[in-house]
Amino acid sequence: MKILVATEKAFAPVAIKLIREVTDAAGHELVLLENYKNVSELLAVAADADAMIVRSDLVTAEVLDAAKKLKIVVRAGAGYDNLDLAACTAHNVVAMNTPGQNSNAVAELAFEMMLFQARSGFSGKSGSELRGKTIGIHAFGNVGKYVADIAKGFGMKVYAFDPFVSAEEIAKNGVTPCATVEELYTASQYISLHMPANDKTKKSIGYDLLKKMPENAVLVNTARKEVINEEALLKIYEERKDFAYLSDVEPDCKAIFEEKYKGKFIFTAKKMGAQTEEANINSGVAAARQIADYFATGSEKFKVNK
Numbered sequence: 320m321k322i323l324v325a326t327e328k329a330f331a332p333v334a335i336k337l338i339r340e341v342t343d344a345a346g347h348e349l350v351l352l353e354n355y356k357n358v359s360e361l362l363a364v365a366a367d368a369d370a371m372i373v374r375s376d377l378v379t380a381e382v383l384d385a386a387k388k389l390k391i392v393v394r395a396g397a398g399y400d401n402l403d404l405a406a407c408t409a410h411n412v413v414a415m416n417t418p419g420q421n422s423n424a425v426a427e428l429a430f431e432m433m434l435f436q437a438r439s440g441f442s443g444k445s446g447s448e449l450r451g452k453t454i455g456i457h458a459f460g461n462v463g464k465y466v467a468d469i470a471k472g473f474g475m476k477v478y479a480f481d482p483f484v485s486a487e488e489i490a491k492n493g494v495t496p497c498a499t500v501e502e503l504y505t506a507s508q509y510i511s512l513h514m515p516a517n518d519k520t521k522k523s524i525g526y527d528l529l530k531k532m533p534e535n536a537v538l539v540n541t542a543r544k545e546v547i548n549e550e551a552l553l554k555i556y557e558e559r560k561d562f563a564y565l566s567d568v569e570p571d572c573k574a575i576f577e578e579k580y581k582g583k584f585i586f587t588a589k590k591m592g593a594q595t596e597e598a599n600i601n602s603g604v605a606a607a608r609q610i611a612d613y614f615a616t617g618s619e620k621f622k623v624n625k
């Protein structure tokens with residue numbers, strides 16, 4: 320079978336080497352399309368692929384139409400909002416993700432941004448410490464749990480809220496559960512977002528929640544830019560001089576931030592959360608193994624479409 324790695328943001332070379340070991344051992348051919356700039360490149364190479372490994376690359380109906388032989392696509396990572404699941408099902412393509420494999424990298428990035436901001440961007444100006452501060456983890460999945468562990472190491476007071484995780488489960492992780500999302504935002508100087516982007520969560524972080532955050536509030540977004548209501552965020556920035564937004568990717572309203580709030584935000588130019596060798600290896604190799612298993616045994620573990 321022909322397995323295509325199609326990544327607009329390439330894996331580390333060591334991850335490709337290890338992915339190749341898996342596909343070679345299973346007797347499949349590995350084809351690489353890395354750092355591509357146009358969908359047309361993907362459409363051309365996808366034409367004879369039996370399987371595809373992608374990252375945040377968009378797998379649309381157009382891509383699936385072009386990939387006539389495709390049987391399985393694995394998103395090497397957690398969030399699969401880039402896969403058109405209905406179109407995958409309509410094209411008889413199994414869609415999977417690799418949950419948990421890049422979570423630590425994302426959690427570490429949240430702290431890297433928090434530390435950079437707390438120390439005034441390493442500018443020489445005096446800053447502040449994380450010890451003793453409060454952090455609220457909004458959505459307590461794989462990344463949220465790593466964030467909790469790191470926060471405890473820093474001596475922070477850790478709260479969490481997740482509509483799908485029980486208070487008992489949160490407490491078992493040594494974290495104080497909040498009964499409502501409002502309670503979480505009221506309690507936490509730092510808020511770290513870890514929910515997926517879907518119809519329920521898009522634009523869900525709005526004015527009423529953000530205005531509840533205590534003094535020197537810091538909103539850390541290593542989830543998806545789409546979960547933020549950007550108009551509300553700008554309104555908060557207008558009203559509060561003490562608010563900071565740290566985001567793994569630039570918001571759509573980046574130009575306004577650059578014009579009005581220089582030095583009061585951090586935006587990565589390209590999504591960096593999962594961009595470590597370790598995360599690339601873990602998620603890339605997991606994806607390759609899932610594909611090899613699917614062809615060998617029909618295993619549909621981690622399938623996300625119906």
Ligand code: 3PG
Pocket residue numbers: 328374375376395396397398399421590591592593594
């Ligand atoms: C994920 O959902 O796994 C992360 O956002 C990582 O995305 P990336 O593979 O594009 O870096």
